[in-house]
Amino acid sequence: MATPQPPERRAERRRRATITDVAEAAGVAASTVSRAFTRPGRVNQHTRDHVLAVAEELGYTPNPAARALESGRTNTLALLVPDITNPYFAGVIKGAERAAAAAGLTLVLGDTQENPAAEEQLIRRLGPAVDGFVLSASRLPDDELRRAAELNPIALVNRATPGVACVVADYDNGTRQIVDHLASHGHRSFVFLGGPAESWSGARRWAGLRAAAEVHGMTTARFGPYLPTLAGGPAAADAVLAAGASAVVAHNDMLAIGVMLRLAERGVDVPGEVSVVGFDNIVGSDFCSPALTTLAERTEDAGARAVEALVQQAHARASAPAARVLPTQLVVRRSSGPAPGSRP
Amino acid sequence: MATPQPPERRAERRRRATITDVAEAAGVAASTVSRAFTRPGRVNQHTRDHVLAVAEELGYTPNPAARALESGRTNTLALLVPDITNPYFAGVIKGAERAAAAAGLTLVLGDTQENPAAEEQLIRRLGPAVDGFVLSASRLPDDELRRAAELNPIALVNRATPGVACVVADYDNGTRQIVDHLASHGHRSFVFLGGPAESWSGARRWAGLRAAAEVHGMTTARFGPYLPTLAGGPAAADAVLAAGASAVVAHNDMLAIGVMLRLAERGVDVPGEVSVVGFDNIVGSDFCSPALTTLAERTEDAGARAVEALVQQAHARASAPAARVLPTQLVVRRSSGPAPGSRP
DNA sequence: TTGAAAGCGCTAACAT
DNA sequence: ATGTTAGCGCTTTCAA
Numbered sequence: 115m116a117t118p119q120p121p122e123r124r125a126e127r128r129r130r131a132t133i134t135d136v137a138e139a140a141g142v143a144a145s146t147v148s149r150a151f152t153r154p155g156r157v158n159q160h161t162r163d164h165v166l167a168v169a170e171e172l173g174y175t176p177n178p179a180a181r182a183l184e185s186g187r188t189n190t191l192a193l194l195v196p197d198i199t200n201p202y203f204a205g206v207i208k209g210a211e212r213a214a215a216a217a218g219l220t221l222v223l224g225d226t227q228e229n230p231a232a233e234e235q236l237i238r239r240l241g242p243a244v245d246g247f248v249l250s251a252s253r254l255p256d257d258e259l260r261r262a263a264e265l266n267p268i269a270l271v272n273r274a275t276p277g278v279a280c281v282v283a284d285y286d287n288g289t290r291q292i293v294d295h296l297a298s299h300g301h302r303s304f305v306f307l308g309g310p311a312e313s314w315s316g317a318r319r320w321a322g323l324r325a326a327a328e329v330h331g332m333t334t335a336r337f338g339p340y341l342p343t344l345a346g347g348p349a350a351a352d353a354v355l356a357a358g359a360s361a362v363v364a365h366n367d368m369l370a371i372g373v374m375l376r377l378a379e380r381g382v383d384v385p386g387e388v389s390v391v392g393f394d395n396i397v398g399s400d401f402c403s404p405a406l407t408t409l410a411e412r413t414e415d416a417g418a419r420a421v422e423a424l425v426q427q428a429h430a431r432a433s434a435p436a437a438r439v440l441p442t443q444l445v446v447r448r449s450s451g452p453a454p455g456s457r458p
Numbered sequence: 459m460a461t462p463q464p465p466e467r468r469a470e471r472r473r474r475a476t477i478t479d480v481a482e483a484a485g486v487a488a489s490t491v492s493r494a495f496t497r498p499g500r501v502n503q504h505t506r507d508h509v510l511a512v513a514e515e516l517g518y519t520p521n522p523a524a525r526a527l528e529s530g531r532t533n534t535l536a537l538l539v540p541d542i543t544n545p546y547f548a549g550v551i552k553g554a555e556r557a558a559a560a561a562g563l564t565l566v567l568g569d570t571q572e573n574p575a576a577e578e579q580l581i582r583r584l585g586p587a588v589d590g591f592v593l594s595a596s597r598l599p600d601d602e603l604r605r606a607a608e609l610n611p612i613a614l615v616n617r618a619t620p621g622v623a624c625v626v627a628d629y630d631n632g633t634r635q636i637v638d639h640l641a642s643h644g645h646r647s648f649v650f651l652g653g654p655a656e657s658w659s660g661a662r663r664w665a666g667l668r669a670a671a672e673v674h675g676m677t678t679a680r681f682g683p684y685l686p687t688l689a690g691g692p693a694a695a696d697a698v699l700a701a702g703a704s705a706v707v708a709h710n711d712m713l714a715i716g717v718m719l720r721l722a723e724r725g726v727d728v729p730g731e732v733s734v735v736g737f738d739n740i741v742g743s744d745f746c747s748p749a750l751t752t753l754a755e756r757t758e759d760a761g762a763r764a765v766e767a768l769v770q771q772a773h774a775r776a777s778a779p780a781a782r783v784l785p786t787q788l789v790v791r792r793s794s795g796p797a798p799g800s801r802p
Numbered sequence: 803t804t805g806a807a808a809g810c811g812c813t814a815a816c817a818t
Numbered sequence: 819a820t821g822t823t824a825g826c827g828c829t830t831t832c833a834a
Contacts, residue, residue: 128608130586132811143821148813158819173609178587179526180811183826188523190566199552201741204543211542211569220584222534223567225555240564242474242827243522243534264472265517344745371745397545401688401715403747476827487805492829502803524827527810586811 131172140168151176178220182243191424192222192244193417194236196251201396202366205413206250206271212414213421219245228310230254237262246424248417249273253312267427269420269435272411273314279423279435283411285315288442289322290329292363292391292409295444297330300456301361301389307350307373308338309365316365319393323363335359340369347372355380360388360453367392367399367408374402374449385451395445404448412440475516484512495520522564526587535768536566536588537761538580540595545740546710549757550594550615556758557765563589572654574598581606590768592761593617597656611771613764613779616755617658623767623779627755629659632786633666634673636707636735636753639788641674644800645705645733651694651717652682653709660709663737667707679703684713691716699724704732704797711736711743711752718746718793729795739789748792756784 137144142165149157150165157165168174182188193210195203207223214221222244226233230253237247246267252259256275262268263278270280296304306323309316320336327334337353340346342365351373354362364370370392374384384390384404392399395410419438427435481488486509493501494509501509526532537554539547551567558565566588570577574597581591590611596603600619606612607622614624640648650667653660664680671678681697684690686709695717698706708714714736718728728734728748736743739754763782771779 130609133813134811144811145813145822146820148811149820152813156819161819175582175586177527177811179523179532180826181813182523183521183527183811183828184813186826198555199545199548199741201545201548204545204548207567208543208569211567215569220566220587221568222564223551223555224565225552238519242519243564265474267471375745397543398742398745401719401742401746403745477829478827488827489806489829490804492827493804496829500803505803521827524810525829527812527827528829530810 128173130177131169131174133174133176136165136169136172136174139172140165187428188243188245189218190220190222190244191246191248191421192224192236192240193248194224194226194233194250194252196226196228196253198223198225200368201398202394202413203250204397205411206417206420209414209417209419210248210421211417213418217421217425219421219425226253228253230258230312234258234262237266241266245428248420248424250417250420251313251315267424269423269427271416271420274437277435279420279427279437281416281419281423281438281440282318283315283416283442284439285318285322285442286325288409288411288444289319290326291442291444293323293326293330293332295407295446295450296361296363296389296391297332299389299451300453301332302453303327303333303335303359304361304363305354305357305359306334306336306338307340307346307354307362307364307369308336309340309342309346309369311339313342313365319365338365340365342366343368344372344375347374348376351376351380354388355382361391361450362388363391363393365393367394367396367406370406370408370449371398371402374404374406378403384449387454389450389453391450399445400447407447407450408445410443410445412442416440474521475513475518477518477520480509480513480516480518483516484509531772532587532589533562534564534566534588535590535592535765536568536580536584537592538568538570538577538594538596540570540572540597542567542569544712545742546738546757547594548741549755550761550764553758553761553763554592554765555761557762561765561769563765563769570597572597574602574656578602578606581610585610589772592764592768594761594764595657595659611768613767613771615760615764618781621779623764623771623781625760625763625767625782625784626662627659627760627786628783629662629666629786630669632753632755632788633663634670635786635788637667637670637674637676639751639790639794640705640707640733640735641676643733643795644797645676646797647677647679647703648705648707649698649701649703650678650680650682651684651690651698651706651708651713652680653684653686653690653713655683657686657709663709682709684709686710687712688716688719691718692720695720695724698732699726705735705794706732707735707737709737711738711740711750714750714752714793715742715746718748718750722747728793731798733794733797735794743789744791751791751794752789754787754789756786760784 250271274280392408399406594615618624736752743750
């Protein structure tokens, strides 16, 4: 086995053909070439075939930058996420990517590094280059969000602020499902392990859990904030043990899995002694041990709907921005079960 | 708990300020504004401050499309991956994103859906809009790759073809590490569970494994191809059991984990009866059960280096494209151990 | 140091 | 149905 084939020669870079090249080669005006591509009806069938053939031969592709300059439309959308490597966002990205492609739009991806300042800068920098933004789990304060929305079409995912289109998961219903599940297994209380303080969805999750708990007369406590990663697990797990909780609901799956790893390390049986529930249903929640009970969101749908909302905005310029709520569903796996000492 | 705050009023969209707006407001020529931004030295300090202040006030940001039209450079790079949701590519994306941002470049992300045709179309469509491509695990045949490289600067990740810059993982060394590890535990043979037939890295992995096995006088077999996902696990695991292998090396971690799930289901002990090794060290290989022994690649580095290679190409237009080999390292976890019946 | 003018590639009137 | 012209926002000669 040799090392990978070493590149031998530098490929020669060819100049890209322009509309004028095609026009000359085809013996027509540039505008005719333009029409042949954009308004196929308004040019003689025969001329059109000829032009297209010449274009093909020359390897001509219209220059999007030039088009954008004229029309003000770039046919490009930007998707900004706090952390590209977080598996939660993979679904949103995929869905947005798919919807964008379907609408003939290019998707630009930006990582804001969980940093409001970086997010703002990206929006500013990308603003003139895109037709709109999908902001997933934006960390921007409401007023900045509104200001950004004055300059660019914006659709939010799992974040809501008046005047801006958004797609959010139905946490009210989802958290109720979680609490019903725990209550049905005899749990009389649970602990919520909080994530980042600025997280809009985190706030909604906790609010929903509390409200649902009240219905069942269950006691709740909120610990944290913890890192929403495996690394947040040990601290959170130890706090849970100290409190003697029979059930915990974690801010997200990564934290929940981190908690379970720590509990296993300390010889605590899940779900025998403690039930664990997460949010997100990420890849891995199905094969961790024990498999994690978690609230699934339709992340791909969310990404796609957000893109569609942006496309709508472009067309119906007058209408009020839409707020869509996507269903959530509880995926019950091995990590949750009867409360210790409860009779079935 | 109310449903998410309903958007109330449509944000008014403001016209974006242009260089002429700034010029007028500042009482200077457009060219002076341009220089104030791009050639700070060639304009009076005082004028410059004034122009910049006015620009700030008007919320002016240079329009990248207009710049691109003039210069031919878009300050944008495209990164194409076969499947955005595959955690393996998350690292590549993150690394590329980081390096691009550091170089002041915008990153466009494209999902080729493991589909050569989609990949080619994306390259063609994006070509005029970007300064270059990072192609991660490209599924394109060599000749198409070369043709694309004639029109655009290209850097490959985990793929190599003469004349095109690339960054590849050191599979020769990595596979040797895997085989040494198995041999040291008394395994006399192993089975390789293949992934997609077109996968360049898959071919390299198998070739490396075979070569290393030969050194140790070990017997090998290649099964598959299987889906490189959890879903590929059952078929692969059953084949392994039928063959009575003591050790398996899977195309990637997802497949390896899928295999382990199936083996657990069938009551086969890992690593007691079968040792399992994967490739990629994805998130989850650390918390699956048992934790997976796997060959780690420096994916973030790979993404970053590929971007750097592209930037280099832009500067040193004459030099031969670079081929970089990145080290790999075996992460030994619980899923691999002594061969059954081998004496320590 | 600054301004005027031309032009990047393309599309959209307008004219023929 | 097709050609001509102007102009999108910006940078870049070339003059002043």
